[in-house]
Amino acid sequence: MADSQQLACATCAPKGLCNGKGLATLKEGAWANNPLAIQVLGICSALAVTNRLENSLVMGAALIFVCVGSNLIVSLLRKCTPHRIRMIAEVAIIATFVIVFDQFLKAFYWDMSKQLGPYVGLIITNCIVMGRAEAFALQNPPMVSMVDGLANGLGYAAVLAIIGFFRELLGTGEILGRTIPVFSEWYTPNQLMILAPGAFFALGIVIGIFNLIKGPEPEENK
Amino acid sequence: MKGNAYTLFYAAVLGSVCALLLTAAASFTAPYKKANAEAEEALNILLALKVPLAAEASAADVLKVLEASVREKDRGGVTMYTYSPPDAGGKTLAVAMRFSGPGVWAPIRGFLALEPDMRTIRGITFYEQEETPGLGGEIVTSWFREQFVGKSIMGPDGKPGIIVSKPGEQAANKVDAISGATMTCDKVQAMLNEAIKSIVEEK
Numbered sequence: 001m002a003d004s005q006q007l008a009c010a011t012c013a014p015k016g017l018c019n020g021k022g023l024a025t026l027k028e029g030a031w032a033n034n035p036l037a038i039q040v041l042g043i044c045s046a047l048a049v050t051n052r053l054e055n056s057l058v059m060g061a062a063l064i065f066v067c068v069g070s071n072l073i074v075s076l077l078r079k080c081t082p083h084r085i086r087m088i089a090e091v092a093i094i095a096t097f098v099i100v101f102d103q104f105l106k107a108f109y110w111d112m113s114k115q116l117g118p119y120v121g122l123i124i125t126n127c128i129v130m131g132r133a134e135a136f137a138l139q140n141p142p143m144v145s146m147v148d149g150l151a152n153g154l155g156y157a158a159v160l161a162i163i164g165f166f167r168e169l170l171g172t173g174e175i176l177g178r179t180i181p182v183f184s185e186w187y188t189p190n191q192l193m194i195l196a197p198g199a200f201f202a203l204g205i206v207i208g209i210f211n212l213i214k215g216p217e218p219e220e221n222k
Numbered sequence: 223m224k225g226n227a228y229t230l231f232y233a234a235v236l237g238s239v240c241a242l243l244l245t246a247a248a249s250f251t252a253p254y255k256k257a258n259a260e261a262e263e264a265l266n267i268l269l270a271l272k273v274p275l276a277a278e279a280s281a282a283d284v285l286k287v288l289e290a291s292v293r294e295k296d297r298g299g300v301t302m303y304t305y306s307p308p309d310a311g312g313k314t315l316a317v318a319m320r321f322s323g324p325g326v327w328a329p330i331r332g333f334l335a336l337e338p339d340m341r342t343i344r345g346i347t348f349y350e351q352e353e354t355p356g357l358g359g360e361i362v363t364s365w366f367r368e369q370f371v372g373k374s375i376m377g378p379d380g381k382p383g384i385i386v387s388k389p390g391e392q393a394a395n396k397v398d399a400i401s402g403a404t405m406t407c408d409k410v411q412a413m414l415n416e417a418i419k420s421i422v423e424e425k
Contacts, residue, residue: 081232084229096240096244099244106251110258
């Protein structure tokens with residue numbers, strides 16, 4: 001790990017950390033090109049695990065870990081990876097990170113592992129992770145690739161947390177499995193928010209709000 | 223352009239490194255996973271036997287209760303878990319046994335607990351299943367499992383067996399199946415009947 005970081009810093013040393021592109025990359029990934037709200041990628045897991053805030057947070061953490069790790073490794077190997085097998089190599093790297101995280105959950109966070117079920121393993125096929133490796137890490141030095149992975153992971157995790165928060169709040173009247181003093185007594189939980197349709201409603205509204213704040217697409221301004 | 227030999231070499235090295243890392247991760251977490259699986263099994267035995275448990279009992283508590291009041295007995299190849307708490311003076315309050323069989327997607331395993339008369343069902347749990355969520359996966363819900371409580375493992379004609387089928391004529395050994403999960407219910411019925419047969423033949 002230490003070796004790779006030194007290597008990374010040497011790569012972008014001339015113009016400081018990440019060639020001065022760090023912040024722009026972070027903003028691009030987490031906000032302007034948010035993988036869930038703007039690109040609408042990887043929504044399968046986002047719809048499936050967001051019925052509770054805790055699940056959403058763990059899933060977000062998993063994606064950040066996998067995205068940062070796989071972007072780093074793919075970027076480090078980008079110059080020696082044969083072009084023809086680059087995608088299968090990416091999948092192998094991503095799968096390794098995902099399974100390590102899954103094993104970790106199974107060992108130390110058993111209850112969560114049971115609740116997330118197959119969805120942790122399915123991060124392997126999440127288009128965000130693969131997309132970032134293919135579109136960014138293959139062309140960029142390691143440090144800035146890690147920032148890009150972090151940005152996209154954060155963007156995903158933030159949207160998941162928002163959806164998870166409202167689905168748990170409206171679906172069970174609780175937050176993180178705990179009752180809220182006045183609200184929980186007064187509010188009648190709406191089962192719909194826990195079920196699959198609730199996820200579609202919540203995601204649709206979040207995408208709508210994101211686009212409303214972000215304004216029209218740049219193409220329309222030209 | 224790099225040659226085929228290089229591509230093969232690269233794939234072999236990358237594959238080996240990934241495999242090594244995964245092996246390391248799996249063997250490092252193995253003892254923790256084993257402990258989790260044991261605690262999960264213990265919890266399900268206790269839940270099937272309807273042993274009173276504290277609401278937020280930890281894995282260690284569960285194992286302690288299991289050790290204190292549940293005894294394992296081998297009866298002709300079938301492992302029976304008899305529940306006789308220390309304060310019951312050696313009396314058996316319930317008996318549980320494991321059942322398993324193929325599900326729709328993956329094996330289903332669980333525990334079936336009977337009252338001391340060995341005819342009436344006391345409780346049932348499923349601790350391993352990968353049925354379709356929302357359809358077959360509903361077997362783990364309490365409404366489905368609670369139906370079994372108090373049912374007989376013998377039909378009115380005295381033949382052993384339980385029936386899981388659509389609502390209709392009521393019987394002492396019949397529970398309602400889950401709509402949209404006929405295959406899961408058929409398989410659960412088959413594995414329960416196999417377990418019941420082994421108990422009845424053992425008697």
